[in-house]
Amino acid sequence: MNKYKHISDEIRKRIKEGYYPTSRPIPDEHSLCEEFACSRMTMKKALDILVAEGLLYRKRGHGTFIIQVPNKDSEVNVISEESLGLSNLVKDKEVSSRIIAFDVQFPSAQVAEQLNIRTDSPIYRIIRLRSINNEPYVLEKTFMPTNLIPGITEEILNSSIYNHIQNTLELKIGGAHRKIRASKSNSLDQEYLGCKSDDPILEVEQVGFLNNGIPFEYSFSRHRYDRFVFTSVSISKQ
Amino acid sequence: MNKYKHISDEIRKRIKEGYYPTSRPIPDEHSLCEEFACSRMTMKKALDILVAEGLLYRKRGHGTFIIQVPNKDSEVNVISEESLGLSNLVKDKEVSSRIIAFDVQFPSAQVAEQLNIRTDSPIYRIIRLRSINNEPYVLEKTFMPTNLIPGITEEILNSSIYNHIQNTLELKIGGAHRKIRASKSNSLDQEYLGCKSDDPILEVEQVGFLNNGIPFEYSFSRHRYDRFVFTSVSISKQ
DNA sequence: TAGTGGTCTAGACCACCGA
């Protein structure tokens, strides 16, 4: 474990436990450096993480303070900084998958462009309905290059593709570019998500890429509007 | 201008101009340090920015590479890392505002909680229709504490609240917590956004806070589903 | 093995803030 990671974990724990009073700044960087026996650059890196998470803010010449924002949610909550994979996102609930389509095709021009492959390079096409506690939750259409992510089986589709990628193939996920939009529901949504014809859909279009920058997944996730909210924390630079 | 900011701007420009071939890594950090006459920590900070923007990825022991993801969009595109303010987001287009409601009230319990104020502390309540090139684009309902953001006038509402905050009040915006969801359109949406009764809405709920961590704005922005997409880049922290 | 990026140090100077 990196030193800065260890420090940020410890300070995050303290903040959540109420160890530091919110009325005053937390100890200054110099004192924290002494306590944790590190240089100021390392402490800064540790605190940077908590600032990026929206837990702290800094004020030059004044100090470092705790931000408290209420965050109570019954809806499933996706944080844009989170790693990927529904199965890992809601660990305490039962996630099940129903395969609606699973085949190999040549990609359309649009899919090939997003995955940065040729149109004669085959892809998996996967459509799954994913449910949480047996409530339909999201309809996912996924395209993945067969040569990059080989060995997809129905068994894997019934559990977690991300675990297959990370554990079996031992690939590391680098991140994703996402677009979130509202959409009208179509007949597929209505059939599988059980929504009404005038229910809106929250669609997340995503290009996922490995830690080597290669796109491995192009997907469209269509969510019931009443069971999903996308959460994003943004911190201005400077 | 900070040195690392200047360097990241220059390298970003080079990437977008195709100065560096995408088939090979960009020059290693040591060479870049020589070229830009800086230390490795500074160069690392500059490159960190471009990695966070999803332009670069690094591979220990191998090099730093350019990620290319197509990004062509007719829709207006909000990047979650962007600073705030519609007027500043679409500079080349004409943004106009129509005031639908503007008064001072005591906040509801929900609004008071989000703004971290008491229910006897007055707030502005503002409802505006904002249009781009005379096309209705978003219906914004905004709550702001009057003592924190004083001096709001109709004239300001017709231009930009964010410019008032940053230029006149000389406050600095720290960031925002956002929730994005799909919603059914209501009669207000239909009247002002000109959408049909079965058109969905993309709603962005936002708590904006200053760089001192104090919430200054709680807002609901309701967007036409066919003219708005929310974009998010997320990078895994291994 | 050579070269890459990842982390960390011990200091330095500066910009900003409150008293």
Add this chain to the structure above:
DNA sequence: CGGTGGTCTAGACCACTAG
């Protein structure tokens, strides 16, 4: 003014990757 955080340096050692 003293104390805070922001930036920057010139190194060091380590972990990982390719050939």
